[in-house]
Amino acid sequence: xxxxxxxxxxxxxxxxxxxxxxxxxxxxxxxxxxxxxxxxxxxxxxxxxxxxxxxxxxxxxxxxxxxxxxxxxxxxxxxxxxxxxxxxxxxxxxxxxxxxxxxxxxxxxxxxxxxxxxxxxxxxxxxxxxxxxxxxxxxxxxxxxxxxxxxxxxxxxxxxxxxxxxxxxxxxxxxxxxxxxxxxxxxxxxxxxxxxxxxxxxxxxxxxxxxxxxxxxxxxxxxxxxxxxxxxxxxxxxxxxxxxxxxxxxxxxxxxxxxxxxxxxxxxxxxxxxxxxxxxxxxxxxxxxxxxxxxxxxxxxxxxx
Amino acid sequence: xxxxxxxxxxxxxxxxxxxxxxxxxxxxxxxxxxxxxxxxxxxxxxxxxxxxxxxxxxxxxxxxxxxxxxxxxxxxxxxxxxxxxxxxxxxxxxxxxxxxxxxxxxxxxxxxxxxxxxxxxxxxxxxxxxxxxxxxxxxxxxxxxxxxxxxxxxxxxxxxxxxxxxxxxxxxxxxxxxxxxxxxxxxxxxxxxxxxxxxxxxxxxxxxxxxxxxxxxxxxxxxxxxxxxxxxxxxxxxxxxxxxxxxxxxxxxxxxxxxxxxxxxxxxxxxxxxxxxxxxxxxxxxxxxxxxxxxxxxxxxxxxx
Numbered sequence: 328x329x330x331x332x333x334x335x336x337x338x339x340x341x342x343x344x345x346x347x348x349x350x351x352x353x354x355x356x357x358x359x360x361x362x363x364x365x366x367x368x369x370x371x372x373x374x375x376x377x378x379x380x381x382x383x384x385x386x387x388x389x390x391x392x393x394x395x396x397x398x399x400x401x402x403x404x405x406x407x408x409x410x411x412x413x414x415x416x417x418x419x420x421x422x423x424x425x426x427x428x429x430x431x432x433x434x435x436x437x438x439x440x441x442x443x444x445x446x447x448x449x450x451x452x453x454x455x456x457x458x459x460x461x462x463x464x465x466x467x468x469x470x471x472x473x474x475x476x477x478x479x480x481x482x483x484x485x486x487x488x489x490x491x492x493x494x495x496x497x498x499x500x501x502x503x504x505x506x507x508x509x510x511x512x513x514x515x516x517x518x519x520x521x522x523x524x525x526x527x528x529x530x531x532x533x534x535x536x537x538x539x540x541x542x543x544x545x546x547x548x549x550x551x552x553x554x555x556x557x558x559x560x561x562x563x564x565x566x567x568x569x570x571x572x573x574x575x576x577x578x579x580x581x582x583x584x585x586x587x588x589x590x591x592x593x594x595x596x597x598x599x600x601x602x603x604x605x606x607x608x609x610x611x612x613x614x615x616x617x618x619x620x621x622x623x624x625x626x627x628x629x630x631x632x
Numbered sequence: 633x634x635x636x637x638x639x640x641x642x643x644x645x646x647x648x649x650x651x652x653x654x655x656x657x658x659x660x661x662x663x664x665x666x667x668x669x670x671x672x673x674x675x676x677x678x679x680x681x682x683x684x685x686x687x688x689x690x691x692x693x694x695x696x697x698x699x700x701x702x703x704x705x706x707x708x709x710x711x712x713x714x715x716x717x718x719x720x721x722x723x724x725x726x727x728x729x730x731x732x733x734x735x736x737x738x739x740x741x742x743x744x745x746x747x748x749x750x751x752x753x754x755x756x757x758x759x760x761x762x763x764x765x766x767x768x769x770x771x772x773x774x775x776x777x778x779x780x781x782x783x784x785x786x787x788x789x790x791x792x793x794x795x796x797x798x799x800x801x802x803x804x805x806x807x808x809x810x811x812x813x814x815x816x817x818x819x820x821x822x823x824x825x826x827x828x829x830x831x832x833x834x835x836x837x838x839x840x841x842x843x844x845x846x847x848x849x850x851x852x853x854x855x856x857x858x859x860x861x862x863x864x865x866x867x868x869x870x871x872x873x874x875x876x877x878x879x880x881x882x883x884x885x886x887x888x889x890x891x892x893x894x895x896x897x898x899x900x901x902x903x904x905x906x907x908x909x910x911x912x913x914x915x916x917x918x919x920x921x922x923x924x925x926x927x928x929x930x931x932x933x934x935x936x937x
Contacts, residue, residue, distance in 0.1 A: 331754070334728050334731060334754070335754065337728055337731070337732055338731050338732060338734075338735045338752070339735075341732060341735035341736050341738075341739050342735065342738075342739055342748065342749040342750075343739065343743075343748065344748045344750070345714065345715075345746055345747065345748045347714050347715060347748070348715070348748055348750055351748075351750055352749070352750060352751050352752065356751065357715070357717070357750035357751045359714070359715055359750065359767070361669050361671065361714070361769060362668075362669045362769075363667075363669070364666050364667045364668070364669040366666065366671070366767075368715070368717060368750060368751060368765075368767070369717075369751060370717040370718070370719055370751055370752060370753050370763075370765060371719070371753050372719040372721065372753045372755055372763065373755075374721050374755045374756070374757045374761075377721075377755055377756050377757060378755070409650065409652050409664070409666070410650075410652060410653070410662070410664055410673070412662070412673060412674075412675040412765050413675070414675055414676070414677040414719070414763035416677060416679050416682075416761060419937065421937075423639050423642055426639060426642070426643050427642055427643060427646060429643075430643045430644075430646035430647065431646050433646075433647075434646050434647055434648065438648075441650055442650065443647060443648065443649045443650045443652070443653055443656075444647040444657070445647075445649070445653055445656060445657060445662035445664065445673060446657055446661065446662045446673060446674060446675055447643070447657065447675060448675050448676050448677045448763070449636070449639070449640065449937065450677055450678075450679045450682055450683070450761075451679070451682050451937070452679045452682060452759060452761060453758055453759055454757060454758055454759075456679075456721060456755075456757060456761045456763075458675075458677065458719035458753070458761075458763035460673075460675060460717050460765035462664070462671075462673070464666060464667075632724065632726075632728075632754065632756070
């Protein structure tokens with residue numbers, strides 16, 4: 328994990344930011360202030376045999392999934408997704424109907440928030456790659472990762488461990504339980520919770536690398552300790568029984584499962600949480616780190632490089 | 633060519649456009665009107681062994697090239713590029729210095745117009761793919777492909793045939809003449825001519841598929857004939873001698889060479905052209921088509937599908 332973050336640091340060091348950039352690289356999305364209009368922009372890609380296998384998802388699901396991943400980043404700034412562009416490469420013998428189904432999936436996910444697909448590019452390639460860039464509109468200051476203070480409530484909107492559980496099922500050749508497999512195929516980011524939290528959340532992040540890893544981003548960038556309440560994030564019985572059937576650890580799915588696309592946010596204590604959020608811990612002054620039961624947790628998510 | 637355009641048509645049919653969309657898919661860039669701010673957005677990808685071979689370009693040149701391709705689309709709407717995002721996938725054994733050099737190239741191209749790299753995503757893959765999305769700011773109505781009228785001047789900013797000539801050199805194992813090879817490696821879109829034409833050009837397009845193919849886009853979308861002046865686009869002697877040395881046709885590079893990223897635009901007759909543009913033909917009322925010496929020209933550019 329550290330190696331990939333180090334690579335990203337070395338890359339972003341090369342960039343210089345102009346006066347339009349309000350939030351640069353290093354958050355869920357960048358934010359541009361353009362003539363008084365505040366625009367969030369995020370980009371996320373999927374590569375065949377790295378992020379998915381073609382027999383795991385239909386092209387419609389692929390289209391939904393890549394857009395959901397991007398919109399999760401947009402709503403994690405509390406912005407409302409308005410438009411996407413997509414670059415798609417696929418083997419030259421790919422049927423037109425495959426591209427059409429992918430487009431239907433993209434549009435279906437856009438429809439959940441009223442966004443549009445406004446442009447794209449096609450190429451051939453040996454393996455499928457899909458890159459999407461999403462734009463969002465902000466009507467308030469963006470909620471960044473660095474805004475949490477001490478003694479605040481840590482809250483979650485959405486599920487934990489479902490996507491990792493679904494991926495494990497597929498890797499073991501099962502297509503059930505549907506609840507988990509479908510969450511892996513098409514994540515269900517809590518769009519409305521994110522969009523509604525702009526005036527109350529102090530910090531927010533999309534859980535894409537894993538709960539611990541992403542909580543650590545808030546802890547590090549906000550310079551606070553994050554204490555997770557073990558009871559509040561305990562695996563539900565269905566997740567436990569699936570894990571033991573597959574000889575896996577349900578708690579590991581909860582803590583380190585990636586691509587869940589739930590939202591983790593902080594709020595001032597005593598404040599009522601926006602609909603969809605539930606408390607799962609608190610922040611404290613101290614050395615940045617993520618704790619559960621008083622024990623420092625190490626991130627253990629997926630890494631590419 | 634027709635097959636790929638037909639595929640794009642079938643894909644874009646699936647999309648529905650919201651009220652932010654001022655120009656949708658089908659032009660060089662889409663244009664969003666967001667709270668009174670007019671934003672152009674374009675996206676373009678490069679795939680190893682489809683668009684380039686790694687021994688043809690340094691990673692710095694790759695970074696410059698993919699950004700130049702995108703900015704050519706932005707200035708073809710007469711917008712000023714302000715920001716990009718980039719998705720990059722590469723084999724897992726790729727050195728960090730390769731990514732750093734790619735970033736340096738992207739930043740270098742951004743510096744030509746004052747734009748910034750604001751976000752990105754990394755993945756592993758078997759072959760390198762690079763997708764960039766560029767945003768531009770419009771201070772006037774976008775110059776679209778459909779705005780040309782009859783009896784207008786057809787004008788060109790930039791070179792013709794250089795990129796195709798450079799590609800041919802590389803394909804034959806030569807790295808000279810530098811003038812052409814460097815134009816293939818890093819195209820030189822006439823950014824300032826494009827940005828300066830917003831109040832005078834009636835239609836404009838980035839020449840990415842080839843002069844005939846892209847002129848035909850203006851002709852079809854504007855419902856005019858385009859007549860090219862053969863003398864005005866005749867190959868220069870250096871291009872002619874290179875072509876005969878390689879047993880190629882210089883005129884074919886001029887008419888059908890892709891990835892040149894010059895700008896083709898139309899202007900009302902009698903109007904002085906913005907700096908960088910020179911007249912190369914005229915429009916006429918009639919059946920959409922592109923003519924040279926009175927003969928209808930057929931597009932013959934590259935096609936993926």
